[in-house]
Each structure stands twice: as C-alpha cells, then as structure tokens.
Amino acid sequence: MALRAARLFRFAAGEASGASNRLLLTLSSPGEAIYVNKPVDSVTVPGTEGVFTVTNNHSLIVSQLKAGVIQVRDGAESKDYFISDGFLFFNHPTDASGCCTAEISGVEVVPTSSLDKDRAAQVLSELMAAPKDTEWDRTKAQLGAALVNQVIKAAE
Numbered sequence: 001m002a003l004r005a006a007r008l009f010r011f012a013a014g015e016a017s018g019a020s021n022r023l024l025l026t027l028s029s030p031g032e033a034i035y036v037n038k039p040v041d042s043v044t045v046p047g048t049e050g051v052f053t054v055t056n057n058h059s060l061i062v063s064q065l066k067a068g069v070i071q072v073r074d075g076a077e078s079k080d081y082f083i084s085d086g087f088l089f090f091n092h093p094t095d096a097s098g099c100c101t102a103e104i105s106g107v108e109v110v111p112t113s114s115l116d117k118d119r120a121a122q123v124l125s126e127l128m129a130a131p132k133d134t135e136w137d138r139t140k141a142q143l144g145a146a147l148v149n150q151v152i153k154a155a156e
Contacts, residue, residue, distance in 0.1 A: 021098035023056040044071040067150035084108040117155035
C-alpha cells in the first residue's frame with residue numbers, strides 16, 4: 001500500500017509541473033542555459049555519426065555532437081540553434097511522470113538567426129589566406145575552415 005501511495009504522489013508531482021509523457025530538454029553552453037527541463041516534442045541533433053532525432057521514450061543514448069544545427073520542435077513551433085560541438089545525454093524517467101530527459105551541452109550554442117553569413121565568409125577567406133608554414137598552422141586552418149563552413153551552412 002505504501003508503495004502505491006508513493007507512486008501516486010510522484011505521479012501527482014509530475015502532473016503539477018505541467019509535463020507528462022514529454023521530452024524534457026536542457027540545452028546549455030558554459031555561459032548560458034537556453035532551456036532547463038523544457039517540455040518539447042522532439043530535438044534533432046548533428047551527431048558525429050549523422051543527424052538524428054530523439055523523442056520521449058527514445059532508447060538510452062550518449063552521443064558526441066559535431067558542428068551543425070539543433071532543431072527543437074514543440075507542436076507547430078520549431079527553433080534552430082547552431083552548436084559548435086558537444087554532447088547529448090538521454091535518460092529515461094526517474095519518476096512516474098513518463099518524461100524522459102535530453103541534456104545537450106555545447107561549447108557554443110547560439111540561435112541560427114544570430115549567425116552572420118557574410119562575416120563567416122570573411123573569416124573563412126582569412127583562414128585560407130593565412131600562412132601554413134607549420135603543422136599547427138595547417139591544422140588550425142583545416143579545423144577552422146570546417147567549423148566556419150558549418151556556420152555558413154547553418155546561416156543559410
């Protein structure tokens with residue numbers, strides 16, 4: 001009886017927060033928390049093995065993310081964010097609410113609407129024109145170009 005009562009109270013607590021059987025998304029970078037346990041329908045992320053979508057009740061997953069666009073969907077509303085790289089942690093519910101959690105931590109996370117395609121193209125041309133005398137210079141140019149190309153793609 002006590003176990004049933006405990007489950008009932010946990011279920012009631014989940015209902016009180018307003019979310020039941022939804023994906024709770026936390027999207028953050030070191031400098032900003034964009035969402036903290038926001039109920040959403042789905043989130044699409046750029047994994048290192050390809051782009052994939054998670055919804056509530058997805059299988060458990062930990063994934064490294066590469067530079068690209070994160071798309072957050074909630075009903076008819078959709079918001080896009082650019083992530084430089086990071087990780088996604090997906091966990092099943094810890095209570096009776098039925099809400100799974102997706103935690104995305106990125107080095108840089110910004111709305112795609114704030115990206116400047118022209119400035120990114122300028123940075124790309126500067127990277128390509130810079131001297132590449134040492135292995136460090138070549139590596140820096142290669143990694144920088146890959147990131148800036150993803151910024152340009154996301155800004156379109």
